[in-house]
Amino acid sequence: MSTAAEKDCRHNEKNLAPEIKGRLIDELEDLCEEDIFGCYQCGTCAAGCPFVEEMDLTPDEVLRYVILDKKEVLNSRTIWLCSSCFACAERCPRDINITVVMEALRQLILRKNVDETDIECLTEEEKRKIPQIAFVSLFRKNIG
Amino acid sequence: MRFMELLYYPGCTLKTSAKDLEATAIKIAEELGYSFKEMEEWNCCGVVASLTSDDLMHHLAPLRNLIHAEDEGADKIVVLCDMCANTLKQTSLRVKESKDDLETLNSFMDKENDYKGTIEIVHFLEFLRDEVGFAQLKKKVKKPLKGLRVMPYYGCVLLRPREVAIDDAEDPVIMSDLLRALGAEVVDNPFKIECCGSYHTIDEKEATSKRAHRITNFARDRGAEAIMLSCPLCRFNLDARGKEAEKIFEGYEQIPAFYYTQLIAIALDLDIDACGFDSQEVDPLPLLKDKGVVE
Numbered sequence A: 001m002s003t004a005a006e007k008d009c010r011h012n013e014k015n016l017a018p019e020i021k022g023r024l025i026d027e028l029e030d031l032c033e034e035d036i037f038g039c040y041q042c043g044t045c046a047a048g049c050p051f052v053e054e055m056d057l058t059p060d061e062v063l064r065y066v067i068l069d070k071k072e073v074l075n076s077r078t079i080w081l082c083s084s085c086f087a088c089a090e091r092c093p094r095d096i097n098i099t100v101v102m103e104a105l106r107q108l109i110l111r112k113n114v115d116e117t118d119i120e121c122l123t124e125e126e127k128r129k130i131p132q133i134a135f136v137s138l139f140r141k142n143i144g
Numbered sequence B: 001m002r003f004m005e006l007l008y009y010p011g012c013t014l015k016t017s018a019k020d021l022e023a024t025a026i027k028i029a030e031e032l033g034y035s036f037k038e039m040e041e042w043n044c045c046g047v048v049a050s051l052t053s054d055d056l057m058h059h060l061a062p063l064r065n066l067i068h069a070e071d072e073g074a075d076k077i078v079v080l081c082d083m084c085a086n087t088l089k090q091t092s093l094r095v096k097e098s099k100d101d102l103e104t105l106n107s108f109m110d111k112e113n114d115y116k117g118t119i120e121i122v123h124f125l126e127f128l129r130d131e132v133g134f135a136q137l138k139k140k141v142k143k144p145l146k147g148l149r150v151m152p153y154y155g156c157v158l159l160r161p162r163e164v165a166i167d168d169a170e171d172p173v174i175m176s177d178l179l180r181a182l183g184a185e186v187v188d189n190p191f192k193i194e195c196c197g198s199y200h201t202i203d204e205k206e207a208t209s210k211r212a213h214r215i216t217n218f219a220r221d222r223g224a225e226a227i228m229l230s231c232p233l234c235r236f237n238l239d240a241r242g243k244e245a246e247k248i249f250e251g252y253e254q255i256p257a258f259y260y261t262q263l264i265a266i267a268l269d270l271d272i273d274a275c276g277f278d279s280q281e282v283d284p285l286p287l288l289k290d291k292g293v294v295e
Helices: A024-029 A043-048 A059-067 A069-074 A085-092 A100-111 A124-129 A132-142 B017-033 B055-069 B084-096 B099-107 B126-133 B132-141 B174-181 B203-222 B232-248 B260-267 B283-292
Strands: B004-009 B036-037 B075-080 B122-123 B149-152 B224-229 B257-259
Touching: A024 A059, A043 A059, A043 A085, A059 A069, A059 A100, A059 B224, A069 A100, A085 A100, A100 A132, A100 B174, A124 B232, A132 B004, A132 B232, B017 B036, B017 B126, B017 B257, B017 B260, B036 B122, B055 B075, B055 B084, B055 B099, B075 B084, B075 B149, B084 B099, B084 B122, B084 B149, B084 B232, B122 B126, B126 B132, B126 B174, B126 B260, B126 B283, B132 B174, B149 B174, B224 B232, B224 B260
Parallel strands: B004 B036, B004 B075, B075 B122, B149 B224, B224 B257
Antiparallel strands: none
């Protein structure tokens, strides 16, 4: 039996990413102070990322897309799969806090009043069983 | 016996789905001569630290807790939840590094006093290592966890970002040292510092189950019979989502996940009811009975 919980909670298949008028790198400058141009594409971030197998773009590709102003990066699943574990930030040889860049990319979307997660899909049983910290952090990361 | 009082910040999960973590920590503290005094006033810490440079608003909730702690005359708070400890520490760091940010945040506090920056945030695991000492703890062990092969699991927020870490971000030893003090055998695992999937347990259930499998399976192949961890969300993911991984990976069996406080409580021979084992998907009791540490 298919339950509401098995329904997809994700919205991003619907291409909800808002239109960004300026250059991505300029928009991100207001949200984070990371030197994204410093990335030399070594892939250390991708190698240590726990969710890389599920991602459509690897974290280093996300940075490359930003540098090249390829705005389709905002429709990538990668920025939502990042769980802010800081493994990439810890290991980046160029000292780029990629975790913060991912958050800035999410914020670019969320601040246009777009929700990534549909909270209606949660069942009563899940609300009872799953730790509260999971809900608060998901809502903080994915709800605009 | 006179107890030394510790001001305790619980957070939401300790009062709901992680009551077993709180109950065992309180018992251990008492056994070691300390009593937890819950903060008279506390609120949700926000769980995840605010990361964008312009977002000061989400530092308000953690800072309010630090102000309440100052109001109670404390110089430190003990925290059990890894996510709360991390979030509170990151806010504390931000206001320590930027007087301007502290001033802005203080100006938003209508009823509260200004934050003076005096509160140290201590994770209980740190407290046991630094203030009690594992050697001292070892002396209190009545039932050594002899023959119990345990994989320590740190996850992310105990260790990263390194400015707020309780141990070396890439090569932590605190849990191995604790396990040895309790008489257990440590099974090391390269995935011990990899994220459990965190809040994706809600919107990416299968991916989180796969994470639980990846983290556990390697250690299981090396003989681990149990996992020791400290975060309520890691526990849910490695227990409940790990159990669901059995349906994805043929022949895979999830091993039980213990809070470090549960293992300490058993080794110190404290009231086993506080452990709340009946709330876990993977029942740890058969293993403990097999090892002869519980009846």
